[in-house]
Every structure is written in structure tokens, then in C-alpha cells.
Ligand code: ADP
């Protein structure tokens with residue numbers, strides 16, 4: 001049986017005796033680090049990556065500290081088997097891991113797991129072999145061999161794959177030439193080094209107000225200590241150009257900079273701007289990066305030779321050797337919140353990282369999170385503003401279309417005012433964006449004969465029709481079935497009707513109304529990764545006239561010809577029990593509307609709504625963000641909700657409904673009394689049945705100063721849940737389902 005060891009904060013060791021016991025943290029959901037003895041001849045440091053025996057197998061871990069002796073019976077410990085040559089994990093990253101684990105109430109090993117996602121990067125670099133021309137022509141010459149020889153240099157060696165691709169032949173042809181003695185082998189470095197970014201040459205001339213903002217951010221970098229700045233400017237005001245100046249200042253001082261973006265905003269277009277600014281591409285880190293490139297990035301970040309990393313939230317867990325700045329672009333995006341496993345918010349953890357490492361953090365947004373605005377108002381964050389759109393582009397005009405006055409015909413979704421505006425825009429050669437945040441064809445299918453509704457057998461959800469795939473699909477668990485011809489309940493044929501709109505159905509309406517327009521659907525189930533990147537580029541280049549999209553299109557893209565935005569349903573999301581529903585709707589509508597008129601021509605956004613008098617809609621139309629925020633802020637303060645109070649969500653789930661309900665009731669009875677924390681529930685979660693598991697939920701409401709984590713530890717640690725019931729803890733939850 002392995003002994004959980006103590007964490008690293010032990011007495012410093014005397015320098016004369018090498019440490020005999022290492023505390024090794026493993027990337028597993030275990031309580032803490034485990035103790036191992038250090039073989040005499042092995043040089044270990046805190047942070048060293050090591051292999052250790054774990055039961056019948058071996059595992060990779062990180063030395064979290066040393067135990068100078070005492071307490072542990074050395075004789076029973078097993079030896080560390082191997083230490084990797086990789087630079088040890090920096091002390092700052094180890095403190096960050098402990099902090100995140102403590103805050104999110106996750107085992108530190110689960111946080112460590114997010115940091116060692118590229119196991120290949122720990123071993124020795126596997127060098128490649130290159131080939132150069134060194135011998136006479138082969139006796140048997142073929143056109144393919146000729147093409148290879150035309151590509152092979154005498155001075156520079158190239159890899160088989162590289163040569164074969166350049167010559168358009170198979171690797172076998174290259175091998176043949178090696179055997180014939182025409183090419184000779186020599187070792188190549190394993191990975192191409194990252195080009196050093198040049199902070200010197202700005203690619204644009206900043207306007208006066210941009211220069212003022214850039215100066216403030218450069219100042220924060222030069223101070224070399226912890227600060228948080230909010231870069232607050234309308235869409236298109238040049239926030240990216242401005243924070244790139246802070247990145248430049250950081251790189252000029254020789255330190256690494258990390259720019260976080262929501263995954264979806266990491267487009268080729270965006271990355272090109274970095275390359276234009278710095279004369280070299282940044283290191284990229286997101287789900288579309290291939291394994292070999294991941295290894296290259298991980299190693300270069302650990303060595304400190306990749307100076308700029310642009311990535312999605314998981315880039316926060318790369319092994320930065322000397323991080324000097326984190327920028328969180330579109331900081332209000334809920335994509336920064338990870339829901340599964342370690343439930344963390346990358347923006348908040350970036351701020352923590354900055355405070356632990358004493359470096360500046362910059363948040364950029366046109367519609368900051370209320371939490372961030374509150375920190376600005378309290379003076380905790382600096383407020384750096386950009387008032388106008390860059391150049392001649394003004395903000396788009398935003399108008400509500402009252403759907404009570406302009407109801408579309410049954411089975412259609414575009415009102416006359418929106419359809420007329422589309423006709424006019426298309427006539428003028430402009431692009432139109434229609435926003436509808438619903439994937440598929442229709443959110444509900446029912447039988448007209450008997451009223452049967454198609455629901456998921458494993459979740460509390462209707463099945464969504466996806467007409468392209470001819471399937472009914474559950475958006476929670478992925479369950480799908482082919483669209484049947486007959487109703488499974490009453491067996492009536494051809495009586496199934498689609499209810500409500502999805503982007504596919506909207507596309508059908510568009511095709512009917514505008515048969516000559518080139519339309520495209522952007523939705524996560526239809527377009528992913530590379531295809532999506534290509535489509536976004538083609539849209540920016542004007543290859544499409546009408547873009548029909550879900551959330552995917554709302555974020556950060558710059559389409560110069562886009563002049564009209566139509567929000568098909570401006571009411572979705574107002575009041576679904578989520579405390580941030582209004583804030584999010586405002587943010588997303590503002591972002592979507594902000595796609596219009598970013599180029600030369602003025603933009604117009606039309607919002608179809610049944611509640612045109614709603615405070616949110618009137619504030620949008622008046623471009624009165626601060627007025628809307630003040631209204632929201634007052635409501636939150638009144639209800640003591642974040643940022644004026646703290647929340648935590650607890651979800652118990654299991655296959656047996658009785659089992660889960662019983663476990664939840666027992667747990668509820670153990671809840672300690674506290675002045676500052678209220679436990680609400682247990683109650684069935686709003687979606688009470690997902691993937692065949694029943695879910696009961698507690699919501700904890702606490703004052704701002706309450707130590708929620710300490711409360712939860714006191715409550716949960718002594719309590720033993722049945723093994724069939726799983727508990728998920730979410731500190732600062734963003735999802736209330
Ligand atoms: P934001 O991030 O605030 O939405 P961007 O930084 O993306 O704004 O800028 C919007 C557009 O304006 C981009 O195409 C950008 O290159 C351009 N732009 C911004 N500032 C300047 C400038 N000073 N000179 C030239 N182009 C600029």
C-alpha cells in the first residue's frame with residue numbers, strides 16, 4: 001500500500017546530505033504526493049520530471065518536494081526509477097498548480113494532469129535523419145529519382161518526408177537513392193526552433209488614443225510587477241493592435257508572453273496579424289494543433305525559446321520558463337470556463353498566475369464581464385479605454401424589429417423589415433450575417449396525429465432534427481436516430497412536423513427567398529477545425545453573400561464587407577434561470593451587431609424581438625452599455641449574487657434515482673451551520689437526467705468574504721458518499737443546468 005506523502009512545504013534541507021526521500025506528485029486524482037526514495041547516484045531537484053513505480057506499473061510525475069527524513073519509514077519506499085532531462089517544472093508553476101487545486105477543490109494531481117498532456121515531450125528529443133546529395137547519379141535513373149535529385153542539396157540535409165513531398169514521390173524513392181549511394185544520411189535537429197519575434201517594427205501606426213492606451217499597457221509591463229488592466233473598447237477599436245504593443249514590450253525585455261483567446265477566435269486571420277506585427281509566427285496551442293507540433297511547442301515553452309504563445313484556455317498550463325505577461329482577449333467569454341474535470345475559469349486563474357508570479361495581466365473586451373467591471377469600479381483593476389472604432393468606421397446602427405407588428409408567415413422566421421434590408425444590402429454588394437443560436441433544423445419534432453414528441457431516452461431533452469444528416473439528435477449526449485417515416489407511437493405516416501427554427505431551417509428559407517445569393521452555415525456540428533478556418537477566411541475574402549451562424553460567428557471575426565446583421569431571435573436567453581442570462585445576451589448581441597460595418601461602409605443590425613421595450617434591447621439600440629451594466633449591477637447587488645456574493649454548485653449524479661436522492665438528503669443533513677453560507681437544495685438539477693444519470697443539485701450562496709472552500713471541506717471531507725454516486729464541485733459556476 002502506498003503512503004500519501006506530505007506536500008512540499010517542509011523544513012529546508014541541509015546541503016551536506018543529499019535528500020533521500022522525494023515527494024512525487026502524480027497526474028492522477030489522488031489526495032497528494034507520494035513518497036519515494038532517491039537512489040544515491042540520482043540528481044533530483046524540486047520540479048524534476050520523474051518515472052516512478054506505481055503498483056504493478058510505472059507513472060510519470062513531478063518532484064513536489066523532499067522529505068529530509070523522519071516520519072516516513074525509508075525502508076518501505078520504492079525507488080524513483082528515472083529522471084527526465086527536461087528542464088524541471090518551475091517553482092511558480094508548481095505553486096500555481098497547488099493554488100488552482102485548492103481553489104477548485106480538485107486533487108493537485110488532476111491539475112498536474114492538465115500540465116503534462118504531451119508525455120513525448122519529456123523524453124530525449126528523437127532526432128530525425130536528413131539526406132544530402134553526396135555521391136554520383138544512380139545507375140538506374142527514373143523520372144521520380146530525377147525529381148528527388150532536383151530537390152536534394154549538397155549542403156543542406158532534408159528529411160525523407162520533406163524531400164518526398166517536395167518531389168511528389170513516395171519515401172521509397174528517397175530510400176532507393178540512399179541505397180544507391182547518391183544520397184547520404186546525417187542527423188537533423190529534432191524540431192525547428194521558433195523564430196525570434198521582432199518587437200521593433202509595428203505593422204500599423206497607432207492613432208492618438210490607441211497610443212495613449214498602448215503607453216499605459218507598456219508601463220504595466222515595464223513595472224515588472226503584478227497588476228491587472230482592463231482594455232475596454234468597442235469592437236473594431238483596435239484593442240488587438242494595442243495589446244500587441246504590450247506583448248512587444250514583454251518580448252523586448254526577454255520574457256515570455258501568453259495571449260489567451262476563446263478557441264474559436266484562434267483563426268488563421270488572427271494569427272497572421274501576429275506574424276505581421278512580429279515578423280515571425282507565434283507558438284500556437286489549441287485543439288487543432290497536431291501532436292508533433294504540440295511536442296515542439298511544449299519543449300520550446302519549457303526552454304524559454306518560444307517567446308509568444310497564442311492559445312486557448314489550456315495554454316495556461318504550459319511549462320513557461322519565464323512568463324512576463326498574460327493577455328486574455330474577449331475576457332467575458334464563457335468559453336474560458338472549463339466545466340468538466342477541474343472546473344476552472346481561465347481568466348480568473350490567469351489573474352491568480354499573475355499575482356503569484358508578480359507579472360501584469362491584461363483583459364480585453366468590448367463587453368467586459370460584470371465581475372471585471374466591478375473590479376475596475378473598486379479600483380482593483382486599471383481601466384484603459386479606447387473610445388471609437390478605428391478609422392472612419394462608425395458603430396453600427398442597432399434597431400429592434402417588433403415581431404408583434406411584423407410576424408413572419410407560419411413556418412418562416414424572417415420578418416419583412418429584415419428581409420427588405422437583406423434585399424437592399426445584397427443589391428449593394430454587401431454581406432449579410434443572420435444570427436440564430438440553434439444548431440440543426442428544428443429544436444422539436446412532433447406527430448400531428450397523436451401529439452407524440454421525440455425526446456432523448458437518456459436525457460431531459462427533446463431531440464433536435466438535423467436535416468442534412470437526416471437524424472434526430474440529443475444535444476446533451478449525442479444519442480441519435482434516423483428520422484422515421486411513421487410515428488413510433490401511433491404509426492401514422494408522414495405526420496411528423498418540425499417545430500421552431502434552427503440554422504438549417506433558416507438556410508432553407510434563405511435559399512428560397514434569395515436563390516442567387518451564396519449562403520453558408522457556420523455551426524459547430526457542421527464545420528470544425530481546419531474547415532472552419534478555411535470558411536472564415538473565405539467569408540472575409542467575400543466568397544459568400546449570406547452567412548447563417550450560431551455563436552461561432554459572433555466572436556472576434558473581422559469581415560470587411562459585412563454591413564447587415566440580422567438577429568433572428570433576440571429573445572432567446574432572457575430568463576432561463578441563469579443569473580448571467582441578461583448579461584450574456586447583451587454581450588453576444590453586442591458582439592454579433594459589432595460584426596457589421598467594420599470596413600468602409602456603415603453597418604446596420606436588426607434585432608427581431610417580441611419584447612422591444614426590454615431594458616436590454618433599448619440599451620443595445622442606444623449603445624448605452626454602461627447604463628445597462630449599472631442596471632444589471634444593481635440587480636446583482638440587491639440579490640447578493642456575483643460579483644457581490646459567491647456561489648458554488650454541487651451536483652450529485654448516479655444511475656439510480658433513489659440512490660442519488662437518498663445520498664443528497666443524507667449529505668444535506670450534514671451541512672454545517674454558518675452565518676455566511678447558505679445551502680440551497682438539494683433539488684433535481686434543471687436538467688435532471690443526462691446520459692442516463694440522475695442529477696441532484698445544491699447551490700451554495702455565500703457572502704463575498706466567506707471562505708467557501710473551507711466551508712465545503714468541513715462539510716464534505718468527513719462524509720462518505722456511496723461509490724455509485726459521483727460528486728462534482730463547481731466553484732463560481734457559470735452553468736446552472
Ligand atoms: P478590436 O480587437 O478592438 O475589435 P482590432 O484590433 O481587431 O479591434 O482592429 C480592428 C481593425 O482595424 C483591424 O483590421 C485592425 O488591423 C485595424 N486597425 C486598428 N488600429 C489600426 C491602426 N492604427 N492602423 C491601421 N489599422 C488599424
Ligand code: ZN
Pocket residue numbers: 456457458459461474475476477478479691
Ligand atoms: Zn441525450
